[in-house]
Amino acid sequence: MTQYGFYYDATRCTGCHTCEAACRDYHGLSLKMAFRRVYEVEGGLWSQASDGTWITDSYAYYTSISCQHCDNPACTQVCPTGAMHKGENGIVSVEEKRCIGCGYCALACPYKAPRVDREVGHSVKCDGCASRMAAGELPICVEACSMRCIEFGSIDELPRGTRAAVAPLPDPSVTQPNLYINECAAAQPFGSLDCRIANAAEVD
């Protein structure tokens, strides 16, 4: 089976949130809802020398993620109705009529990709812009990125980075995400306790 997924060149990303804005706009999402989110991570310390000057080893970096369309998705395994399923091209999506909006998928996914939209009464998530794919177009986030950070397609044909192993993302061995990252210099390994999500209020 062909498996579709994302490649993300973190060395080009400037944390502009355009991918997220375009996704929300295209999918007509409410402002509190997002299929793609941009995490900001920071760490390091500041110290003052005896002459009053400042020294710092601090860093900050962004990671843009949506659904990773995992090989071993947590969301499909907990779905009581089978609405959350892995379909053609390996894309994980919601069969809306079968979804009862129980929210197990949202709780189970370590990437917080599926979310329950109470307005429509079911789970919602990135489907790789299925309607655009059907028209031979790329997902809206890919076309939106002014820095050309994001690529989408058959995982065998995408550039090969590291399989999503940077903080604040979880251990990739758990769900085997189809997100490959060209890591930036400031990136910290997944599970690192030396850094923190700096914009938690905006992404959660």
Place this chain on the structure above:
Amino acid sequence: MSDSVNTLTRRAFVKAAGALGVVGAAASAGMVVDRVPKAHAAAPAEGAERIVWSHCHVNCGGACPLKFHMRGDEIVYVETEGAGASAAAKERAFGATQARACLRGRSIKHFIESDNRLDYPLRRVAGTKRGEGKYERISWDEALDIIASEFTRITKTYGNEAVFIQECSGVEQNIMMNNPFFRLFNLCGGVVTRYGSYSSAAISFGAYPYTYGKSWGNRSLKTIQEGELVVFFGYAPNDMRMSGDGAGYDINVAREQKHARVIVIDPRRSELCTNQDVEWIPIVPCTDAALVAGIAHVLIAEDLVDHDFLDTYCVGFDEKTLPEDAKGQNLSYTDYIMGTGYDKIEKTPAWAAAITRVPEERIVRLAHEIADAKPCYICQGLGPQRHTNGDNTARAIMVLPQLVGQVGRPGTTSGGSVGNSGIGLKSLPTGTNPIKTKFPNYLWPEVIRDGAKLTATNAGIKGADALKVGIKMLVNYGNNMIANQNGDINTTTDIVRDESLCEFILAYDVQMTDSCKYADIILPDLTPQETVSLSAAGEGCDVKGIRFGQPICEPKGERREVYEVCGELARRLGVYDEYSNGGMTREDWCRKLYEEMREKNAGMNLPAYDEGVAQGSFSFDIEPSDKVDDFILDPKANPLPTATGKIQIYSPELAAMAKTWKLGQGDLITPVPVYFPGYDGPDDVTDEYPLMICDYHYKGTVHSTYAVNPAVNEMTPFQVLINPIDAEKYGISDLDKVSLTSAQGEIRTQARVTNRVIPGVLMYPQGGWHSADMDGDRIDHGGCSNTLTSRHCCPVSKGTGQHSVIGRIKKVEA
């Protein structure tokens, strides 16, 4: 995100919609309303989707094409240049030019469809004060009659010099801008005008003229060569020039494809220094000139300067190139740096370290890195020059590349701005203004208040020794200056509220800004996306391109665009035929100006106007010039337009001005660019105001226009950046609600405890919409940075000093 938030949002929406219906009914019955009445409920989305091309432009430096997917009158979503399956892979590739819109353009639906839009002409209710915000709906005819008669009355009583049209940052990039007002009033005797802008007054009027005689030697980031060292002083292109054809993209390409090594000197870790492996050197705001002096000391002491360059092209590096009348007095730059002239202090790296808080070792190493780099690209953003010492700071940074001969050649820029070129699209012609008197843009409130007291030597008046009269009629079109973007809102609005000073204020905008609430008449504008529009590719982008724009829908309410409205005024003032050039429409002008540009670029095979409209936009990359500048090739044959014909490290003009100009507290004019901290600079912090507060252009909004867009505020909320060391000292936790206070006023905002700012400094995004009880406590709950800024400006250019503020932070109860 919790599910309850969504439910709440929906309920809140229904409630708000109901409330608006009530207000609308009240308005139609002629009652007084606090809010703008709404004419229209959202039309149900019906019918097939249609595509309309327009573009986004809010003076960010870009102008990104927007491909609107419309259904009925409703925006379904937007795409941008290069959208769709037809775009070739090579056009999509990293390094190719596509003007892709950023989060601001992609969120424009929420701006255009905002409930805060103006729909009808409004008149301030008789008996209420400016700033109270009480307005009643009137007809267009009534509004236009009042404006025409007030213009006639005021020009008869005080002369045309009493009329002023403010800059229109919000719509500055399309061919119309506020030019219809200039075109109209120039046919009726003219108006007093301004020079300089909030953006670049100090570098444009306090640095370039005295250094290069003009803006000279600026090359874009595309000139960066393989492996080159790039040094940015306060330049943050990835925070505002974020389009796919912009400077932020260019530096990213240069870094990856040319292996450029980039160093950024800034009080804040800008977006360029996040994922990009770009070194950030944190610095105290206002002190860039001290850092330059420390670097210059190393270059001079270790004899690493380019003597041939300095002797041939520059004036005043050392004694031998000083003008004759300046010799023998230790007035050279070397005398300043080595402690033999001016303040007699040696500007050692240790001296610079104590002021800038950059470690001495890093200053020495930076000097060596710059000395070794050939070529070396050194430039500045517009932040360093927006301090009260901005003229000298801008000049000082320009000296740095001059010391090592790195100006006027491929791979360099001037030490000033990043350069760019364009396609040469002209704006609506404004005719001839018979009035030649100009004043510095920042001083318009003082012009209202002090009028004829302002002179050439105390306020930089040009074209006359002094003003004849203050501003009696103010046109506030597309800018939100009165109560938002100008320094010190509390002082400014006190001046504006006094109806004995400025007698008539017209506001004309798309949204009910706080500035509108100081107007006597408010007119509702169409956004550029709701009318015919034509813009060149972004003015901050090094591309040749055009963005066409067709109205995305029929005008809602009674919104009307500026060219037609000024035409209606022209009829009332008896100049319509001349104004409209025999009846030309807005679209006629777009067509004419486009075709004139197309003729001039005959070699480019550009599409005809109608073809362009159909395709929406085009962008062509620009190849960087590999030519050495003419002045460098032959400085005698091609002198610069300075007093000496050369690059002036020592400016004789400034030496003369230093003797005659009247200056304020903390101000200094010097012939060589010395460091001085400036008014409310780093030396002025006190126990009461222990922190420097520095505003900056924020990626979500850039300026104020989009700060009213909830979609960008959700992703990029307005927050004050505070270092963890300061946060602990002042008892602030992440996301606390805080007050920021300066001598000028107080705002409320949210704290972001972050490593991304140097200790001792609070960085706060500019552009938030002012919201305060101006007859009460004046606490600004909208969080506009200009509640904190002062009226103090730069000594030479009289450009804004809005980045020089001292103040305090305090946690407040949420």
